[in-house]
Amino acid sequence: MNDAHAAVAADWGGGVSPFGATWQKTMMWIFIITDALLFSGLLSGYGYLRMSGQQTWPSTPEVFSIPFIALMTFILITSSMWMGTAVTAARLGDARKTLNNLILTILGGASFLGCQAYEWTHLIREGARLTSNPWGAPQFGASFFVLTGFHGSHVFSGLVILIVTAIRTAMGKTPAQGVEMAGLYWHFVDLVWVFIFTLFYLLPN
């Protein structure tokens, strides 16, 4: 009994770290993988709708302002750079630099959400709905709203996490690992956008 207990404790008692990371970080990575699977399912569904539809898929440069979408991409990539800087600053114990870069990241994320709100408003005014749109295959509207909506909700929750992290950093309550966890989530949001940007906005018909 004691031997069995010792064997279990050796494997699961926290004394062994098979991934070479803390349990918080490992759990964060597992969460990111499951979230990535959600988005891969959504993107696959979009691919299926686009390839199997009878009607022509709308040409995205005719529907969207691609320079505007490029600006959104620029904002998100730049915010990721600031986030990475904040994580390293937190590890090095530079609280001021951490806070400054967290604030810049928050501003970037808020700008991205503002751009997305503008884009949604613009498309809805032009007649885009979940079930129909003026440009072609009716599945286009559903794909656009679901994909960008899910991504936007992730950006929003990322912003909330970042704001809480920034406030706690200002109060000196967030350890470096807390900033790193927030950073992992924020970079994941950027990562997902890379796929949406390419597969939805850039891929030609």
Added chain:
Amino acid sequence: MSDASASNPYSIYRVTWIILLIITVAMLGAEEFHLPRWFLVLFLLAFMAVKAAMIAGNFMHLRHEHRRMSIMVAGGIVVTSLVLLAFITPETRNVKSRTTAPPLPPPAAAHGHAQE
């Protein structure tokens, strides 16, 4: 690069940021060159993968993590993507062939034609 990152631990983020921007501009400009569609798609997908790898590797520090962690993350996502692609592609073709096939004659007309 290791010397540079030792002297300035933040340089990796700036370098990655610049490369990501260059790749994004290249992807946006690719359509202007009127490349064959298959080549353009391949070009976009390849650069998408490079961008994803750079974000995961440099921003998320995956390349500095334990090898098992990298394998778990990258392997899980790649295998799932391949499985989804394997199921979706044949089914998409199946749906397309069914929806583009010429419509069958209505049952009544077919019956009358047989009587003649």
